[in-house]
Amino acid sequence: MMNATGTASTLSAENISVWFGERQVLQDVNLVFPANQVTALIGPSGCGKSTFLRTLNRMHELIPSAGLAGRVLLDGEDIYDPSMDAVDVRIKIGMVFQKPNPFPTMSIKENILSGLKLSGRKITDADELVETSLRRASIWNEVKDRLGDQALSLSGGQQQRLCIARSLAMNPEVLLMDEPCSALDPGSTRRIEETIQELSASMTIVIVTHNMQQAQRVSDQTAFFLADENTPGGVVEFGSTENVFNQPIDPRTNDYVNGHFG
């Protein structure tokens, strides 16, 4: 068994509304992501779930004209407080993207250490950190003999697990995943789902997914996002994954999880 190296934290979003310029895309989202739980965010395209995810580690503010209302608390501390440094927030709350994005000019090993270098952190015992991170992302055995190879020499699924390992090297308390398997084949998807389950022992995970089965397989709780035409998106239903899928309260949730739209 892997040792849990991080300390999971509870993340909560309070009254989150989001704008792009004048256009409001999310209204009044309230969600709590308890420590060591996996939360799935589901909903049709354009409902704002990826945008919401990006507010949770202050990536949303990188878009010019982005606007936000509400608070995001990491163990009770507002990550948008003026005294909070966006860099520190992003180190504590890691992110894995839809498309694998290993740095093409770096080797596998350099990719793992890239976060420490980018954030100006000291690297102590690089080799051990590289091995631990790659093991936690279950890719160590596949790459241990070629850590010096270019990251782009890996397959798509391996690249995505490398990106997960790269985030893990920063020892985050929360890991945000934005449709991490949408560009991958079923075999790679299954392996990443297994990794998610293992990682939840040591961190809090929020995953955006379009795949209903995936949400059911990996998550403890599920939030269903929906946006009607020309109105901001919001959460229709939030509860245990079991309930959201099997006994949804809202008929729209029932329609969506049973594949009637979206």
Added chain:
Amino acid sequence: MANEQKTGSPEVSKRKLSSGPLSKGDKWFFRVTSISANFAFVLVALIVVFLFANAWPTLSSQGFSFLTGSNWNPDAKHPVMQLGPMLWGSLLIGFTGVLLAAPMAISAAYLIVYLLPKPAARVATTIIDLLAALPSVVIGLWGIAVFTPVAVNWAKISNQLLGWIPIFHVKDPNAAFTDSPFIAGWIVAVMIVPIITSVTREIFSQMDDGLINGALALGGSRFSVFRRVIMPTSSSGIIGGILLGLGRALGETVAILYVLQLSFKINFFSLLESRGGAVASWILARFGEASNSEFHGLMAAGLVIFLVTLAVNMLASFIVNRAQPWRKN
């Protein structure tokens, strides 16, 4: 059987589909375009032949010392024409210009692509492109009338502070600091900032946003992302752009003539000394009063700078074309 498969049957014959003219008008259109296009190629070929033929008397009599020697005496009994100091001077000024222009151009490209809002970025792009549209004689006049007095002060300060470094050393304690490769390098830098900016801008805007977002999400600052992700990923394209700038700098003529003291006493790297060389400027300076013998020498000089520029430009295009394996899809 009617449905029998006939594999490799000779009855199935491949037709060649026409991509030719569709009408009588097309025929004329094709003729006119191909004649015009060929005319351009022929013109280039004729110029090269003309250059080579006229350069040959000098090249054959002077041999390799045409490139390496430091003497220009075309009307002596045994004419001596050795281009060394001019050729070296072109390179020295070109590299100085590139060294000064590259940081400005890369910063401008970063500003335009990553920092400025769209409308402001468009304005900035236009302004920098406008710099490329300025005739070089205007830049030369500005160089001598406006810039030289300013640059002389910079040169003095550099000499006082950094005189112990050979490139900032001057022998003469009363040096004027005018007409130096340093000033010529600055003038050339002004002229090549646009081309380097435009190539770098193109490379930056083709960068995969996913890489930049990934780096920021890992806790990168704007600067660390620039240094560790953007620059390494774009470096070969930027080097190509810098070489394109170098190509332009090597061929620069009239602007340099205004601000540089041309001298056959070779100046290897003393940037602040008031003497230097530039092949193209030398041709311009001498051509009006050249004797027949010197005419061939200047043609040979033209051939040399043409070949050097051509080589630099080809290397640049090669690098730029190969440089973008990480475009966004």
